[in-house]
Amino acid sequence: MPRPLVVGNGKLLINFDDKLHMRDLYFPYVGQLNHVGGHFSKLGLWVQGRFSWLDEDGWTRKLGYGQESLVTDVHAHHEHLGISLQIADGVHQRDPIYLKKVSVRNLASEVREVRLFFHHDFSLNETEVGDTAVFDPILRTIYHYKRNVYIMANGKTDTGGINQYSVGIKRFNYAEGTWRDAEDGLLSGNPIAQGSVDSTISFSLILQPQEEKALFYWMCIGESYEDVKGLNQYVLESDPEHLLSRVAVYWQRWVNKEERDFADLPAEVVNLYKTSLLLVRTQIDQDxxxxxxxxxxxxxxxxxxxxxxxxxxxxxxxxxxxxxxxxxxxxxxxxxxxxxxxxxxxxxxxxxxxxxxxxxxxxxxxxxxxxxxxxxxxxxxxxxxxxxxxxxxxxxxxxxxxxxxxxxxxxxxxxxxxxxxxxxxxxxxxxxxxxxxxxxxxxxxxxxxxxxxxxxxxxxxxxxxxxxxxxxxxRIRGAMEKHLYDHEIGRFLxxxxxxxxxxxxxxxTVESSLFVLFALDVFSVDDPRVERTMDAVKKSLRVDTAIGGIARYQGDYYFKKSHDTVKVPGNPWIICTLWVADWEIAKAKSLDELQEPKNRLTWVVRHALQSGVLSEQLDPYTGAPVSVAPLTWSHATYVATVLRYLEKVNELR
CATH class of the missing domain: 1.50.10.10 (Glycosyltransferase)
Structure with missing residues (x-):
């Protein structure tokens, strides 16, 4: 399942799936030590005796990011519960602090209590063996720990902090986890558990008809109890709403630090360019x-x-x-x-x-x-x-x-x-x-x-x-001409x-990566041998379905979706499609000739997830993401192609 929402700062990375589960939490390296490991930490609501997790039927969810920011902008609506939510998630730009704002609107015509439940399914250091989860009555927080990893969860509403809590056993013998304890709207208050453990905390809001109120929730991650205690105090003193606002401002400044004329590129292409810069940043570790x-x-x-x-x-x-x-x-x-x-x-x-x-x-x-x-x-x-x-x-x-x-x-x-x-x-x-x-x-x-x-x-x-x-x-270039160019077929092997x-x-085999012949300045873009090679790439690797795009190479088997190798030489790849756009940009002699690569950029936009996340491949018949998402290489290649396009526009002008 792709990860359409990603937030991070170079030392902490958190991923969400399309049902708004937290599925990955990496610390202290981006990509190393996943303390969630693909399990499901989730959010649920209890309203007047009815309970629903946000992954259940009945919810409509719209996933995205705030304007030019790494703070999410998520909307969820449940007609039968009469509740709408707006959710903003972000990671502090410097410290390992995850911040969340949930704005809850009561769509009913009566005063109602809404209880929000946050479930934590951690496997610290990528195993649940030896974990401890505990309620801290002094700080009124829940924290999980093992050796050098501590994760502390807390929150606040207009009336106070954690309202209920429960710590228990998960996925062992017949224990499902404390998320089951939440479904009657009441948590048992068990204060500690060790081994394969999880925890759930809740907060209460009293809402007048059509009234909206906000809940703030945060997690602090560190190597010791003192680390997370200090970070929790920092959030309380700084105010979580203020901190989350600063996170949004920081990323807006970051992504716009280079003034750039985007020429005739459509707004959606420019938006994905900026989203891609931000998403690439989340995948780069500070070291x-x-x-x-x-x-x-x-x-x-x-x-x-x-x-x-x-x-x-x-x-x-x-x-x-x-x-x-x-x-x-x-x-x-x-x-x-x-x-x-x-x-x-x-x-x-x-x-x-x-x-x-x-x-x-x-x-x-x-x-x-x-x-x-x-x-x-x-x-x-x-x-x-x-x-x-x-x-x-x-x-x-x-x-x-x-x-x-x-x-x-x-x-x-x-x-x-x-x-x-x-x-x-x-x-x-x-x-x-x-x-x-x-x-x-x-x-x-x-x-x-x-x-x-x-x-x-x-x-x-x-x-x-x-x-x-x-x-x-x-010598390498001369040997390429001698041994890697075939005169009989008139192209490079x-x-x-x-x-x-x-x-x-x-x-x-016709191979999309042959774009390096001109892209790395080995041969001129006007070299007839390069032209014939790239013409073969465009013709032989075109995916002849409604989805379109360019495959990696003839007969690609990785996550293969079709046995019709004539129409579908392989699944369409984002990077391979953009490499062909790079070729079209490089050989363009007029602004009119840039229309085709511009169409390929809009093709990428069409096949991004709702949030702007790009996958590695697409299903050639449905356009659904295949393999991982986001793929950093896809986003970086999109950035590079947009820049090549803009350079060419300036050159031709």
Whole structure:
């Protein structure tokens, strides 16, 4: 299930599903240690003897964000209960504090009491073993704790704080949890439980006919009781409504810090651009990891997740954010990569947010042959992104510090990890992590990485390395022309495979990632070979259904929804559709020729969730999100394409 509502600040990330359950709570790293783990923490109401959780039938829900903000704007209405709610959720821009405002309107013609119930289903440090939940009668709060994780919940109305509470056992023997205790409108008041525990608290509002009142609720997360006690006191002294208002203002200022002329782009395209910037920000940990996605429902498919830092995804996301003017946000990413770099100069498959090596399916040995379990593009693209960062922010001190620790070791590896006969990068895994060979995408990124290293060498007066890196890049480009371009079919190959006997097998699969041929300045956009390649991409990967879009490659099997490979070569991907838009932008010679890529931007808007969240893929027949949402790469690619469009408009004007 996608996560249409995401709030965070770089150290705390909270996700909600479309039924308004809190499904993920990550702390102290974005993407690492999920203290909810996909379970259901939820909100319910009791009105005059009738009870309903917000995930039940009878509620209509509209999910979104406030204008240019990371504070949600959610509307829920229940006709039979005669209740409407407006909910605003946000995470404090600095501290690990989650804030919630629930405005409750009584639609009946009589005075009524409304009780709101907040249920907490935590599994601290990703397991319910050894948790404790306790009511604190001094602070009048509920808190859960285990070792170095404390989560304290509190709230207030116009008449006071927590009205009722209950702590109990969940999902053990026959115990369902304290949420069942809430459904008669009364909580038992049990003050403590240990093991697999949950808790529920309630608040009371007395509402006149058509009257609206607000409830404020918050959670403070820390490493000790003193931490959360202090944060709770800060909320009480500062006033939660004031704090939530400040959160909204901060993100409005943040997303608008760069003045930009959006030319003729429709308002909905601009709105999604700003939403995408904000959502990308939520997926970046303060210590530098840029997470692919944090939708824990992917666990149900393979018991692993997307909450990793892939250097390739991170580099492309960092590049987009740098071009958008957010160099400060992504500067820690490059320090993260420098620390992670292997002593031989390459980056591994993926990393956890704390910098440790992530899970992998790339082996060190296949058929008795020892190999590096890497995707070389991940190393190369980090260098490319670092140069984009420098161009945008001109932070020469940061780049000088990274020159000996990241640029030179990585460039040395790229120069040395070359097939001696072909002069192309040695075999490694492709960007989709599915096959091992020598690929056009990988070769193009190695060219771009070496050119970035050469520019840094020139910047720092290192002429000897400048010459070496430049010559290495030119050798790669020449070898691409010789071995990765096929004269018979008139386009570039996806790649080649070198067999044990030295023979070479060509891979003719049409592949969307071939956009790097022009996007990374390996070849000119006007090069006929590039034009024929991209024409094949547009023709062969077009999804011929009412949904449309562009597939990854011919015969894509990942989350496959159709066996009609002629009409549906694969599910439409947001990033692949935008790569084609990038091509259309690059080759446009007039403003009229920008209509097609502008249509693709509006296509993305149409297929975003109601809140603006973008998924990885779409169902080719229904347009429903497939795989994780939000996918950080989708949002960053949308940002990058909008910026390319605007640059082209200015150029053509």
């Amino acid at each position: 530098g990891a840029i997470l692919a996605a944090n939708d824990s429902d992917i666990l149900q498919f393979n018991r692993d997740h997307y909450s990793y830092m892939w250097p390739r995804d991170g580099a492309l996301i960092a590049s987009a954010m740098a071009k958008a003017g957010y160099t400060g946000v992504i500067a820690p990413f490059f320090r993260f990569c420098a620390d992670a770099l292997n002593k031989e100069g390459y980056l591994l498959h993926k990393y956890n947010p704390d910098g440790s090596v992530g899970s992998s399916w790339h082996p060190y040995i296949v058929d008795g042959e020892i190999q590096l379990p890497i995707q070389e593009d991940e190393t190369a693209l980090v260098l490319y992104a670092l140069w984009e960062q420098y161009k945008s922010g001109k932070q020469i001190e940061d780049c000088q510090a990274l020159y000996p620790t990241l640029v030179r070791p990585a460039a040395r590896f790229l120069l040395e990890y070359v097939h001696p006969e072909l002069q192309l990068p040695n075999p490694s895994y492709d960007l989709w992590e599915e096959r091992r060979g020598i690929f056009t995408f990988t070769s193009a990124t190695v060219f771009a990485g070496l050119m970035a290293a050469a520019r840094f060498a020139q910047l720092f007066g290192d002429e000897r390395r400048y010459k070496r890196y430049t010559e290495g890049a030119e 996806r790649g080649i495979y070198v067999r044990a006997d030295g023979s070479v097998e060509k891979d003719f």
